[in-house]
Amino acid sequence: MNLKSFCEGIRLNPDAQKLLFDFHKDEESYNRHKQQFYNNRFSFFETVKQYPNHRQLFLYYYVRFAIDAYGEYQRRGIADQIYFDTFTDIEIWCSNCKRDFGEYGIHEYEWLQEHVQLRLFRLGRLQFQPSAFDRELEVEGRKIYKNQIVLNVHIPSGEPLEPQQVEESFELARGFFRGITPIYICHSWLIYPKLDEILKQTSNIIKFRNNFINYQIDYDAREAEERIFNKVSSDPSEYEAHTTLQRSAKAYLMAGNKLGSGYGIKL
Structure with a gap:
């Protein structure tokens, strides 16, 4: 090379x-x-x-x-x-x-x-990073142990989150990380449970979020604003809003609401 x-x-x-x-x-x-x-x-x-x-x-x-x-x-x-x-x-x-x-x-x-x-490796649309889970958790009758190796999921910018491509990435990860139980963890603004208040159920972001079961919420995180507007401002009226997502998010923030982040798990 x-x-x-x-x-x-x-x-x-x-x-x-x-x-x-x-x-x-x-x-x-x-x-x-x-x-x-x-x-x-x-x-x-x-x-x-x-x-x-x-x-x-x-x-x-x-x-x-x-x-x-x-x-x-x-x-x-x-x-x-x-x-x-x-x-x-x-x-x-x-x-x-x-x-x-x-x-x-x-x-x-x-x-x-x-x-x-x-x-960390990108497999199709998503990135995957083996890491030790930071807690004990029971989800749908299954127990995940502290320090158990799970796959952190990251979402590179630049392309739509098409559901078919997302599913193909999870399928690729199952083959690539043989020997690791396919438990996926995602900490992102895309997992925030209140995104329903600014996005339609047909949104690819909502469809992506619905892959995961939410187990923790960070209401004070500002990642959503950084990703949506490319900056973080103390005054949401300063945000430029050119896309449908930007307009909805700006109105939501100006109404006194927060756009935090969520922690999700996919078994």
């Missing part, structure tokens, strides 16, 4: 690609920072953040780390399609960086560590 093939595989923006090709990092420096990342990622984060072009540096390093991870994908027999799909998150967060900061780079540097360390 080389830089050109990787960038084409994740469909990285051409201007962001040019930025990467213009970087001239000697291999000794790169390997030193790579070792720092794998030995102590927090130290690595702090080191990179000292540079004025730290967002571009995070992009450069994560692309290089992802390219280096390709060999492990091959050793595990994981298909190239899954490899490229998983690392499209770099393109997504790079584009978000351009939107939010006016430059191509990576701002969500903590999140992308999961991908390069092969702890």
